[in-house]
Amino acid sequence: MTDLSRFPIAARWPAQDPSKLQLYSFPTPNGVKISIALEEMGLPYEAHAVDITKNETWNDDFLSLNPNGKIPAIIDPDGPGGKPLPLFESGAILVYLAEKTGKLLPADAALRYETIQWVFFQMGGIGPMFGQLGFFYKFAGKAIEDKRPLERYANESKRLLGVLEARLTDRQWIMGDDYTIADVAIFPWVRAIKVFYGADELLGLQNFPRTFAWVERCTARPASEKGLTIPPRG
Template identity: 70%
Template sequence: MSDLSAFPITKRWPATHPDRLQLYSLPTPNGLKISIALEEMGLPYEAHLVDFDTNDQTTPEFLSLNPNNKIPAIIDPDGPGGKPLGLFESGAILVYLAEKTGKLLPTDAARRYETLQWLFFQMGGIGPMFGQFGFFYKFAGKEFEDRRPAHRYRDESRRLLGVLDKRLDGRQWIMDDEYTIADIAMFPWIRGVDVFYGGREELGFDEVPNVTSWLERCIARPASQIGLNVPKRD
């Protein structure tokens, strides 16, 4: 049986199955990337809810694994060399899991880097811009008389959707017929900006039909149907 006692986070979230990958997360777009990927890869894992309502992410135990106090984070008891490995940052975790399993990341070098560029497109563009759009559109927009910040993030989010729509023209997935971590990184954010922020109309989803049909395909996958509900909220 694996010994995870060196990780202080396991004192707050004890591992029932320490031989399985431990996922510390919340069903937000960034968190869902990892639960969906794990389901697609068929890796055994144990999910622990990090509850933002009680500020779990700021506790010493969680900060010991992720000093940036964000979800998701993982501990793989069977890391490189058979030693436990802790990781944070959803993009890094996706690459790690894909390389560990040999799944969801092309082995051909050129296609691998092409996939990674779209992963980084999400990490540097879709995620930050959609998050700021949601902040101004759903939460704090009415508190600011100056509409320029809200409009900037709206317009940039629309532009990014347009970039993705062009990429998906004539393609089933971002990498043609191969479903990858680029799709998994992207679609929870685009789903979230609709179902959580209510921004479908504001961002002009009707103007990006390739994105909306791709989103439906992503959500319909059996692994997505499970992963979108992990970890379960209490």
């Protein structure tokens, strides 16, 4: 049996079956990327809820796996060379899992890098900008009298949605006919600005019909329906 005892996080969130991939996460747009991908890939895993509302990512056990204190993170007991692999950053995890399973990433080298560039588009643009939009529109930032930060993030969010709207012209998925980690990376964030942040009117979401039709297609996939609720909030 695989021994995970050298990882302090395994003491705080014990594995029932250490031979399975261990996912430490919470059902946020970043967190569900990995549970959705794992469901799509059919890779056995255990999900452990790390409650960000209780600051559980800032305890020493979690920080031993991700010093940046953010979900998601994984330990794959069957990593390269058959050795356990700890990994954080959702984009890196998506690429790793796709390469490990040979799923959700094109085999053709040029298409592979084109897919990865869209994952980076989410990591560098969609995620940070939409997250700041949510802070200034829904959470503590909305109390700030100066509305220039909200305007800045709203304008940038609309610009990014426009990039997606153009990309999805005559395309079912980000990469065309094939569903990939690019879709998995991006759609939970786009979904969140509507169903979680409630920014329909602020961003004029009706102006991005192709984008939200794509979100509906992504959300309707069985792996998404399941992965969006993993791990449960409790």
